[in-house]
Amino acid sequence: MTTPEIKGFCPGALRPMQSGDGIVVRIRPFNGRLRRAQADGIATLAAAHGNGMIDLSSRGNIQIRGVTEESYAGLIEGLRRMSLLDATPEIESRRNILVTPFWQTGDETEALAAALTDEMVAEGAPQVPHKFGFAVDTGKLPVLQTASADIRLERDAGGGLILVPDGSTSGKPVTSETVIAQALDLAKWFLKNRDSYSRMNQVIADGATLPPGYFVPRQAQTYVPAPGYTPLGAIVGLAFGQLPVETLAGLAKQGGLRMTPWRMILVESARNLPDVDGVITDPADPLLRVVACTGAPACSQGLAETRSVASEIAPHLGVDQMLHVSGCAKGCAHPKPAPLTVTATAHGYDLIRNGRASDPADQTGLTLQDIIKAL
Structure with a gap:
């Protein structure tokens, strides 16, 4: 078997990656959400500066494909004007935060995701590896356990917040006031104990002894992602997570968009499954x-x-x-x-x-x- 080249990092917007169809520019939506104007703007920019194709990643990010060296600067300027960029490539790589799409405006999930973002873009943030990430999965029941993340914020069976290192069957009880600081401490613990590993579950599997307090059993995920209605809007699927700019623009007309790690999008406030070319609405597809x-x-x-x-x-x-x-x-x-x-x-x-x-x-x-x- 031919040995593929391991890049060692995921593409970003400020640190893009060359691919066979041009430069790949990955956008990391803040709190996993795009306003309608932002989604429509990304579609316009991808048509003007890329090849018109967009990917959704398994971490809830959105990628513009087919960008050229000549068109890259114009694309970045457009993304900057829509407040979709970080200050530096280093900050961008640390802001790897997956958020449950089922949060409601004003609830704890939104506040915790924003607070964690603030800390991870701060000057003294832990210098975690490029693919190291967080999951804010603080609804009543977990929905992100099958998605890639290294430090997870979840709830136990009684509704209390717990901090979970990926690969562990239990978590540490925390409060809204302490969870962010505890998450950063856990990231620092990982950096001290990781040896050559880049992911938390590798350290756990190798037998590293966690700090005291990780004794609360996790809830097992029962949620199975599928297109359909939710109290917050409609979820639609995308074959292989890819969509042309026309599909993204069509979805943007329906409402704000919440990204997921399932190659699906939650269209906020949609009461009917959007009739947009290129989306999957049949859960049996x-x-x-x-x-x-x-x-x-x-x-x-x-x-x-x-x-x-x-x-x-x-x-x-x-x-x-x-x-x-x-x-x-x-x-x-x-x-x-x-x-x-x-x-x-x-x-x-x-x-x-x-x-x-x-x-x-x-x-x-x-x-x-x-x-x-x-x-």
């Missing part, structure tokens, strides 16, 4: 159970097409099957194991059951039709 990276040729490391292959496989999946199609062994779109993983290689596709894109394959050198027969 098999494309909702397929994750696929950009693949070749848009990704310079992709060894073959991914999304066209994924679209062909999707109708053949069982009702409970989930599929990950990766253009290389990095598995960027879904780093965790999946029930079915298809990895592109220089000699066809590998099929991996219950594993990651880089794991040993059960079958190798497959064609699309071979994969479908093997399911």
